[in-house]
Amino acid sequence: MSCWQTIQDYGLRAVGIGERLLPKEDFTLCQQFTLIGSGMIWNIYFGVLALLAGFFFATALALGKGSRNIWLRKSSEWFIFLFRGSPLFVQFFFGYFLFLSLKQVFPIFTPFTAAWLGALVVLFLNTSAYTGEIFYGALRSIPKGDVESADAYGFSGWPRFKKIVWPTMLRLAWPAYTNEAIFLFHATALVFFSGFPAWQQRGDALYYANYFADKTFNPFVPYPILAGYFIVLTVVVISVFGLANRRLNRHLPQEARKKLKLKVNVIR
Amino acid sequence: MKKLVLATAALALSAGLAWSAAHEKTIRMGTEGAYPPWNFINDAGEVDGFERELGDELCKRAELTCEWVTNEWDSIIPNLVSGNYDVIIAGMSITDERDEVIDFTQNYTQPDPTLYVALSMDADVEGGVIAAQTGTIQAAHIAESNATLVEFATPEETIAAVRNGEADAVFADGSFLLPIADEDDTLMVLDQKVLLGGGVGMGVRESDGELRATFDAAIQSMKDDGSLNELITKWEIGETF
Amino acid sequence: MFSYCADPSTLSGLTWLSCYLTTGKHMAFYLSFGTVLLLLAITAPTALFFGYLGATAARSVVAPIRWIGKTYIAIVRGVPDIAFFLFFVIALDQAIEWSRHKILCPEWAESVRQGNDFVVCDAAKMPLGNAPQWIHETYGFFLAVFTFAIVFGAFAANVLFGAMRAVPRAQMETAEAYGMSRRQAFRRIMVPQMWVYALPGLGNLWMVLIKATPLLFLLGVEDIVYWAREMGGSKTTKFTDYPHGDWRMWYFLALLVFYLAFTRVSEIFLERTMTRLTKGQATTGGEAQRKAAA
Secondary structure, X not given: OOHHHHHHHHOOHHHOOOOOOOOOOOOOHHHHHHHHHHHHHHHHHHHHHHHHHHHHHHHHHHHHHXXXXXXXXXXXXXXXXXXXXXXXXXXXXXXXXXXHHHHHHOHHHHHHHOHHHHHHHHHXXXXXXXXXXXXXXXHHOOOHHHHHHHHHOOOOHHHHHHHHHHHHHHHHHHHHHHHHHHHHHHHOOHHHHHHOOEEXXXXXXXXXXXXXXXXXXXXXXXXXXXXXXXXXXXXXXXXXXXXXXXXXXXOOOHHHHHHHHHXXXXXX | OHHHHHHHHHHHHHOHHHHHHXXXXXXXXXXXXXXXXXXXXXXXXXXXOHHHHHHHHHHHHOOOEEEEEEOOHHHHHHHHHOOOOOEEOOOOEOOHHHHHHOEEOOOOOOOOEEEEXXXXXXXXXXXXXXXXXXOOHHHHHHHXXXXXXXXXXXXXXXXXXXXXXXXXXXXXXXXXXXXHHHHOOOOEEEEEEEEOOOOEOOEEOOOOHHHHHHHHHHHHHHHHOOHHHHHHHHHOOOOOO | OOHHHOOHHHOOHHHHHHXXXXXXXXXXXXXXXXXXXXXXXXXXXXXXXXXXXXXXXXXXXOHHHHHHHHHHHHHHHHOXXXXXXXXXXXXXXXXXXXXXXXXXXXXXXXXXEEOOEEOOOHHHOOOOOOOOHHHHHHHHHHHHHHHHHHHHHHHHHHHHHHHHHHOOHHHHHHHHHOOOOHHHHHHXXXXXXXXXXXXXXXXXXXXXXXXXXXXXXXHOOOOHHHHHHHHHOOEOOOOOOOOEOOOHHHHHHHHHHHHHHHHHHHHHHHHHHHHHHHOOOOOHHHHHXXXXXX
């Protein structure tokens, strides 16, 4: 079987398109690259969606933690502490368990016991907590002068937040936020490994790498392939975030722009 | 093998201590410790079960010093070929796939029938949702059938999946399922039986022919005097020889 | 443990629980908390050391050393720790045994790779074949420490690299003006000052390291998650004196409490250290301290 044929058969296997049965013999490099790559679809899906949704919730959490309202502040603080203070491993376990119990009472929770939604929710909450803490730290270090000037120009309330506070917060938080994004993509590998069941052998990249390691009894081929895919993914994440960073800092003089880059990952 | 012996002998001559070291080499027995009644960790935190008793008896007959180690199921074969232990004794069925990578002794149990356990006797095992542990021969079997396979990382979760309705039935070794179904009135054992694999044997490295022969002889002697059958009956492992 | 535990099936309530929680298996569980703490205590300084080496290499003026440093940081940071753990420990173990084999058994004629097998002479075995079990476990533990240190060393290197560049340029220029060599300026001026810039990042890394310890069971170390999964699973009367249903939730709850408490303690400690380190530094924090004191 040619490699092109393999790609056609297994390129989208992780989402259930193509050959129903996984390869049972040969286990060529081509098969391993194709299937593990196909599993990356899930890693990217989880990472991108959790990151996008988490971005907005994290902003709310950061504002909540900095709020003067004690209820808002305390609940945000506890949320962040709970999710930053426990391993993702444990969060997946409790997430799955909670969705199962909810499902018995409210049938609407049925899809939550499947990884595509349930694990996404857990990852979303997890990254929101980490990002919220980063944004909160950035919020506290916005130069006083910036806000005072905004006041002097007659900005207040929502326009002040949207035009002055929020962009500055993002600018300060960006290097640490990039790191968080990398960690989140890595964390997606845990979904099928310890959290949620895999249906009909549709899993993420680690699931298929594990499958090949199990069939060939040789961990030295599939796992490095998996590592290679993740290195590429990390490089892409870093460059996309770098582009956004350039845009966020485009108003700064050339020298200051470079300086900002130096403050690598102040907090995760 | 001859060269290995020669090399050890040469080494023994050069260093007096090494001789006794090579002679008293302990055989390390790798098991999973999470698969009762085959092997599990007892209340005292030690490896226990059918294979513990069997392994200790085999070592006694072969006059070997043995030591038990536990290892995750996923990496149990890579760690054997890498030399972290010398024998796998973990309820491992003899299959062609595995036989290509390691060698097996003769089987010490009959092929264990694989059973379905479900909440009702009329569960649909042909086209329903069947739970199995990831990477087992059972999972591979379901993947090829018309049923929908759902894989869990541990055997514990596969049972839980049936209890909470995620799966219609769980598909696993009879000796593992029966004690659980015995104590839980809601779980029932279906009539369908499937024979997978060629019985359970001990796994050794392909380069370790001598050790394999030693254990083969010990297993044969236990088969001959009926002591193996006694153990099988005691732990309810399935049919005797 | 207690004398009344001889026949647990007659017990109930608290007495049953007191016997259940003191079985040999539970003792191993409690001990594994110590294993995790010990691992953290050894890994953190080792990872910091690797990070320091990596960051120094990445800043080196010699191009090949710089490349090595940068490749180390880029590659290890790019790979999920879980994927790394799944093959690295076996590779590391084989590498150690292979080099011992080359040194100790030069007369060995056969290949080390025989088909699928990896075979070295008996003297090269790590640990030796006749070593007692605790030596094997200690060896496995240190392999795990080393693997963790390599992974987290790359992240630490990244943090330290940033921190070194964050030390104000003027400080280094002043050092040069005083006639210090590049090396002297690095040791006397940069290294003492970089910590204050590195601490928030390193503190975070410590938090991430704490939360990575559940992966220890992948490395063959029997850690708290291994035992929690093992003991939480339902047990039938045939294989234990203490049968129970699926109690994984309670065991995981105990893990959750442990991790939350440990995180909280670390946070408090890090805050204190930060206050101490900021003292007398040319940062906004240091400035604020000066003002408060005045």
